[in-house]
Amino acid sequence: MNRKTPKEKLMTYLILFVFAVFFIVPMYVLLSTSLKTFANVSIQTMWQLPSEYSFAGFVEAFKELAPNVFNSFYLVIPATLISAMLGSLNGYVLSHWKFKGSDTLFALILFGMFIPYQSVLFPLVQFMQTIGLYGSIPGLILVHVVYGLPITTLMFRNYYKDVPKALTEAAKVDGANIFSIYRYIFFPISIPSFVVVFIWQFTNIWNEFLFAVTLTKTQSQPITVALVNLAGSQVVQWNVQMAGALLTALPPLIVYILFGKYFIKGMLAGSVKG
Amino acid sequence: MEGFYMKRKHKESLTSLAILSPSIITLAIFVYGFIGRSVQISLLDWDTFTKFIMGAKDYVGLENYIGLFQEERFQTDLWNTLYFTLFFILGCLAIGILLSLILNNKPKGSYFLQNLYLFPMAISFVVTGTVWRWIFSPGRLPNDPRGINLLFERLGLGSLQWGWFTSTFSFLNFNVALIAVIIAAVWQFSGYTMAMWLAGLRGIDQQLIEAARIDGASKWQIFTQILFPIQKPITLSAIIVLAHVSLKAFALIYSMTGSGPNNVTDIPAVYMFEATFRSNRYSTGSAIAIVLLAMVGLLIIPYLVNSFKEE
Amino acid sequence: MLLKKSALLSVILMVTLMFVFSFSALAQNENEVEIFSWWTGGGEEEGLNALIDVFNENYPNIEVINATVAGGAGANAKAVLKTRMVGGNPPDSFQVHGGAELINTYVETGMMEPITGLLEEWGVKDKFNQQILELSSYEGEIYSIPLNVHRGNVMFSNKQVLAEHNIEPPTDMESFLTVLEELSQTDVVPLALGDTNKWTATHIFETILVAKLGAEGYNGLWNGETAADDPRIREAFVYFDKLMQYVNEDHSALTWQDATQMVRDGEAAFNIMGDWAEGYLKTLGWTPGKQFGWLTVPGTKGTFMVITDTFGLPKGAPHPENAKKWLKTVASLEGQDTFNPIKGSIPARLDADKSKYDVYLTDSMNDFAKNTLTPSIAHGSAAPEGFITALNDNINGLVTTGDIEGSFEEFQKDMAEYVR
Incomplete structure (x- = not known):
């Protein structure tokens, strides 16, 4: 699909443009509101550019958010790596080293992602207290890893599923074991899938609020708690709140830019699949 | 020989199980243990804080469930979930796949656009919910439109103005107010479907497509007969992930519309949060959770049967 | 070779995990609260x-750990607090609305320490408005100290809009309807409402309930002296439904903040809201009495719908002695007079220094000292939390459907289920 007529090219760019607008409009509102003074923020003036530009929102938001950034990195990086790694191994085993009952096991793992988190908060807090991890970031890491496993397992399993079984069998004949086949055959071709999983886990854990607020104490609160705390109980300063949201979204954005490269390069060897 | 094979097979199974064991153990506690607890609470009469604290085990059977299904609010919630999930998934798939197909050809600016389409996912729901609430605030029609209605007026599209999420109109139990919420949710997550498809497309052998083209296949044929079948597992996992998101669209809906006039944009997750944390109706809250889980079961069992059959 | 590599990998993973988990043992500091x-x-x-x-x-030697959770007028915080209290992990002291939210949830379940003795020891018990201490009391003991008071039955108006249309502020319920009717003939919205969050409509309804039942009748609802099927309650529903004919049609797309903004922008004449709206109007650059006026919601003169934040002492607090010192600060005149002018509320003590408060708050302080107090339903003081959510749903349905009889029935049902 590389050779295109000018008409097709025009169509392509038209579609991309329309969607770009759809994606940009809310961000425009977000950005212009964050640059307004509090007194100028209202639904009425939402489409207008700020009458006077003010960075007060960003300054205020940065001041409040900065102390919690470290907590978030400390939480998100291990949680993302561990859940992706375990998910990859799970997916590999469940697609290429099946055993009796492994399909049922997969179904049971998968089901775990649909658990409504609000309904398990009480037992969860009690359990975390029992094992002594309540109020700490490691506890939060554990929770995010566990509840992330179903999704990461699913993504990797469905990605590995298309790798021909013959490949595994041939490697076995050559004397490779379960680990070396993973290490030398599966891991290297998993990069696009890892990218997708990293993006998902990083963003979700980064933005997650419910666990973050119930399982931490003041000293260990991640950035989302600080972001929500920018609001007062009655009055919400939307300029500060939106500036804060943009600042908070920067690390995931950087992750997209860093990892997104691997999509562009298309570095997967085409011969493995299809 | 046979014995050796069996032995090896057995050993392999044990290794496989060992690799899976951390996940199995933790999920057994964090998912099934807690679900069991929820089931238990849903069968009790813990609908006040005192009862919850005292922890007396007075089982009331299915009373909480029966009560729930008789409630108008819960019935509305179920319809809302059905339609929301359906249109949300369809919207994300259609837009995500379209964008991934275009971006896979690496047109100019694709690097930037790809990140642009993903970016909404990075922004806190609490805030995007508010932005979308502003955008879809109808204002006072016809004289004083706001948000997107104002935009329509400026563009000469005044006839497109309507009440958006304040509308209480419904059609076949579909509350049209949900349209605004669905658009917001699609905005936030279609970029992710795009990323999943893009990751899959990168793995497809270009020669396969080239060969089909030489044989005279049209673009549509290439898509429906080659790309889509190859991408089916990825599409299915996208659907499961999106279903998971839609059942949990709590934060977005909570900050965007709340449950709306007469619950037109209410979903079970919002109701469950209110029941559990606002009104201390723990048993009712747990019953909602279990109903949600049962619905999910109905949704993914066909998927699993289908996918195991294929292998 | 391979095995070695994967072994190495696992060792690294293990060490990382151990490093990570070693942080979990957070040191308990004795000198904090x-x-x-x-x-x-x-x-x-x-x-x-x-x-x-x-x-x-x-x-100076005690470090205050300021644990805050924002969002939704305290909804998130209340959820977190509940998980902590149930999990046996209470803070040293916490903010809680006086009345049912404190008594019904935490006192009746035996999770709080009585502090009557402390108040007597510090000699401050009689300095408080005694009616408000009632809200913190259960079976003769006081369980929390009120720090501030907001008023719920206030109506704010845009003075310029009223002047332009020659409108006199209404004094009773009948003239209020007349005024709204007059305004509805103009292009301004008579009464601004933003009920994306359901409590704002309930907030209006409860003031109407007070207007129809009178302060005593309203307070009687919660101790059983007023019957839930009292015909005056039906009248309240009827009157509320009439009011709803005069609100902006896009009310369900707005928050209370947007509604107050409508008054400020001259789009609407009146707004019924708690007096935190006064603080909001001030941050938008307005001066009370100059650009905006206020009056008690017509029909509720002589009553004061009270929303009060209090602090108490949970059982099992890790630092009870420090917590008592905190409570002493909360109860002190200096503490109350420092906090409230900034927060935009009035002190629960009656001996405060009025010169520290603006003209609106001074007016409110005078009323607070002599009016009958009525606890707010919408803000958690009057009735158990289950009733609040039920009433929110009920009122929300009424606003949409106008089914007065259905709502009145539902009200009686919910009273029977949750209140007694």
Whole structure:
């Protein structure tokens, strides 16, 4: 699909443009509101550019958010790596080293992602207290890893599923074991899938609020708690709140830019699949 | 020989199980243990804080469930979930796949656009919910439109103005107010479907497509007969992930519309949060959770049967 | 070779995990006190910080851990607090609305320490408005100390809009309807409402309920002296339904903040809201009495719908002695007079220095001292939490459907289920 007529090219760019607008409009509102003074923020003036530009929102938001950034990195990086790694191994085993009952096991793992988190908060807090991890970031890491496993397992399993079984069998004949086949055959071709999983886990854990607020104490609160705390109980300063949201979204954005490269390069060897 | 094979097979199974064991153990506690607890609470009469604290085990059977299904609010919630999930998934798939197909050809600016389409996912729901609430605030029609209605007026599209999420109109139990919420949710997550498809497309052998083209296949044929079948597992996992998101669209809906006039944009997750944390109706809250889980079961069992059959 | 590599990998993973988990043993510091509240943004945070400064002047060696959880008028904080209390992990002291939210949830379940003795020991018990201490009391003991008071039955008006249309502020319920009718003939919205969050409509309804039942009748609802099927309650539903004919049609797309903004922008004449709206109008650059006026909601003169934030002492608090010092600061005149002018509320003590408060708040203080107090339903003081959500749903349905009889029935049903 590389050779295109000018008409097709025009169509392509038209579609991309329309969607770009759809994606940009809310961000425009977000950005212009964050640059307004509090007194100028209202639904009425939402489409207008700020009458006077003010960075007060960003300054205020940065001041409040900065102390919690470290907590978030400390939480998100291990949680993302561990859940992706375990998910990859799970997916590999469940697609290429099946055993009796492994399909049922997969179904049971998968089901775990649909658990409504609000309904398990009480037992969860009690359990975390029992094992002594309540109020700490490691506890939060554990929770995010566990509840992330179903999704990461699913993504990797469905990605590995298309790798021909013959490949595994041939490697076995050559004397490779379960680990070396993973290490030398599966891991290297998993990069696009890892990218997708990293993006998902990083963003979700980064933005997650419910666990973050119930399982931490003041000293260990991640950035989302600080972001929500920018609001007062009655009055919400939307300029500060939106500036804060943009600042908070920067690390995931950087992750997209860093990892997104691997999509562009298309570095997967085409011969493995299809 | 046979014995050796069996032995090896057995050993392999044990290794496989060992690799899976951390996940199995933790999920057994964090998912099934807690679900069991929820089931238990849903069968009790813990609908006040005192009862919850005292922890007396007075089982009331299915009373909480029966009560729930008789409630108008819960019935509305179920319809809302059905339609929301359906249109949300369809919207994300259609837009995500379209964008991934275009971006896979690496047109100019694709690097930037790809990140642009993903970016909404990075922004806190609490805030995007508010932005979308502003955008879809109808204002006072016809004289004083706001948000997107104002935009329509400026563009000469005044006839497109309507009440958006304040509308209480419904059609076949579909509350049209949900349209605004669905658009917001699609905005936030279609970029992710795009990323999943893009990751899959990168793995497809270009020669396969080239060969089909030489044989005279049209673009549509290439898509429906080659790309889509190859991408089916990825599409299915996208659907499961999106279903998971839609059942949990709590934060977005909570900050965007709340449950709306007469619950037109209410979903079970919002109701469950209110029941559990606002009104201390723990048993009712747990019953909602279990109903949600049962619905999910109905949704993914066909998927699993289908996918195991294929292998 | 391979095995070695994967072994190495696992070792690295293990070490990382151990490193990570070793942080979990957070050192318990004896010289601290954890204060839990939902005062985060806006003037509230500054008010709380000023109060903490007062505390630290008296107790420089105790570090205050300011645990705050914002969002939804305290909804998130209340959820977190519940998980902590149930999990046996209470803070040293926490913010809680006086009345049912405190008594029904935490006192009846035996989770709080009585503090009547402390108040007597400090000699401050009679300095408080005695009616408000009632809200913190259960079976003769006091369980929390009220720090501030907001008023719920206030109606704010845009003075310029009223002048332009020659409107006199209404004094009774009948003239209120007349005024609204007159305004509805103009292009301004008579009554601004933003009920994306359901409590705002309930907030209006409860003031109407007071207007129809009178303060005593209203308070009687909660101790059983007023019957739930009292015909005056039906009248309240009828009147409320009439009011709803005069609100902006896009009310369900707006929050209370947007509604107050409508008054400020001259789009609407009146807004019924708690007096935190006064603080909001001030941050938008308005001066009370100059650009905006206020009056008690017609029909509720002589009553004061009270919303009060209090602090108590949970059983099992990790630092009870420090918590008592915090409570002493909360109860002190200095503490109350430091916090409230910044927060934009009035003190629960009656001996405060009025010169520190603006013209609106002074007016409110005078009423507070002599009016009959009525606890708010919408803000958690009058009835158990289950009733509040049920009433929110009920009122929300009424606004949409106008089914007065259905709502009245539902009200009786919910009273029977949750209140007695």
